[in-house]
Structures are given as C-alpha cells and as structure tokens.
Amino acid sequence: MIWFKNAIIYQLNNDTLLNKDTIEKAIKSNPFTPCGNLDTIKMGWVSPYNDNNQNDFIIDMQGHLLLRIKKESKILPAPVIKQALLEKIDKQEQALSRKLTKNEKATLKDEVMIDLMPRAFSKYNHYWLWIDTHNKRIIIDCSSFKQAEDILAILRKQLGALALTPLSIDTPLEQVMTTWVKEKLNFAPFLLGDQAELKDPLEGNGIISCKNQDITSDEMLIHFDSGKWITKIKIIDERGVNFSICNDYTFKKIKFDSSVLDENADFCIDEYDKKLEADFFIMANVLSKTIEDIKNTLISIL
Helix, strand or coil: CCCCCCEEEEEECCCHHHCHHHHHHHHHCCECCCCCCCCCEEEEEECCCCCCCCCCCCEEECCEEEEEEEEEEEECCHHHHHHHHHHHHHHHHHHHCCCCCHHHHHHHHHHHHHHHHHHCEEEEEEEEEEEECCCCEEEECCCCHHHHHHHHHHHHHHHCCCCEEECCCCCCHHHHHHHHHHCCCCECCEEEEEEEEEECCCCCCCCEEECCCCCCCHHHHHHHHCCCEEEEEEEEECCCEEEEEECCCCEEEEEECHHHHHHHCCCCCCCHHHHHHHHHHHHHHHHHHHHHHHHHHHHHHC
16 A cells, blocks of 8 residues: 555755656666575565566656665574574584684574575565655655665665755754643644653653543643653644654654545556556645645744
C-alpha cells in the first residue's frame, strides 16, 4: 500500500533533485540486485509498480515523484552461529592442545559467518521515497533516521553531494508542543489528540505515556508543573489524517480517514497501476498540506 505510515522529512537546499531526468538516470544506474553468497545486505531501486517492471522507476503525479527501494537482509539465527562457532573452537583447541586466544576466536567467527552466509535466510523490505518538488522536500516512509540515511546514501552514490537537512524549526519542539497543550491553544484545522509522551529534559529518564487521555486536563498540568515536557503528541488534521509528531520532527503512526482512503474505491482489481497513481496523488496532496501547515503552526506558537 502506498499510504505512508511514517514520515521522515528532509528539506532540499538546492534544485538537484527537482529534475526528473536527473533522478531517473541516477536510480536506473543502481537497480536492486540480490545478495551474493557473501553479502549480508543489498539495497537498490525497483519500480513503484512492481519489482519486475524494468522501465518505470518513477511515478510523477503533477510534481510529486514516487520512488521505491528494496532491501535484502541475510538473516542467520544467533543460536546457529553460536553452535557452529563452539564446534569450530573445540576442534581447533583439540588440534592445538591449547585454549584459543580472543583474537583467534574472533577469526574463527569470521570464518563461520563466511561458511554459513550462503545458507542464510533472506528478509526483504520495501521503502517509499516521495519527492515533493513544490515544497522542495524528500519524505521517506521509514521509522528511523538511520534507515532514512541508508536510503539517501543510495541516491548520493550517483548524484554526489545531496544538499538537504532534516526538517526543523528554531525552537526546541518539546517546548513548542508543551506550550500548545499547556495554554490550550487552538489552530484549525489541527486538533490535539488523546495521546502524548512526557519526559523531564533535565533528569533524562522517567517517560510518562498517556493514552485515551484529555491532554489538556488538570492531571496533565501537574506533570508540566513538575518540569516535564511533551516529547510526542497525537495531532488530528480535520482534512483527513492524524499522526504523532515526535520531538525530532518525525511523523509516526500516520492514519488516513476513510473519507480519504475511499476516494479511489471504484477502481477495478485489474487496475492496480492506475489506482496506485491515484492513491499516491491523493496522499501527496493531503500530507504535503499537513506537513507545511503544521510547520507554520509550530513556528507561530513561540
């Protein structure tokens, strides 16, 4: 499904990635190839439509570009590695009539990994990357900056320097979100949801997680008075989407209302490609407005 569940957002600082031909040339030069016998991870671009399409690597819907990357990870269960290593160590120690050193054991572990890798299981993941040329942003559907940076590294490999920075505002987001809740501010079309996480910025521990809670209640104010700040909060956009925004400006648990999801419900089952394009266009338009407007809202608070 094309509907993003997470969003890690980067702001482009030049027009490098606003040219479709430049992007297409870059990703076609680095398509996905499966892991070889000794590879542990492989990443590369595949068509948004399906893995077997070798021609269409970009969906372009009026300046919203959609790319998809595939990742193969070789999985070796830890007990299997441990058992094989113990057997190899035991055999070597018997042959040498002595205990092996730490460095010798490390060398044997490398040998075990090489021996086992051809028989490892493969785990496959796909990640969506959306380039919003109107707002000059890249939005990646993944849950961590590490994964996002791994994906961007594939683009950098062909494009060279990639001038972008994570979306942010000048004031710490914890302070902004706390003020929003504490002062019970109103910013249509956004509503405060019923979930939040709070943390003491000085103590550095003791996270309080609230669910199904009126986060503007007196009970919450007690936490604020004790010095805790909001580090994550659920926001409802009345235009058809809700999400949790974190203090690192990532969007998590994105959910679109049925009124948005059902707009293209009349497509036939054999019109997958057309429905994918139509769904992406709707999602991009809804979410791009949300991202831009929530940024302006947060800036206006302090």
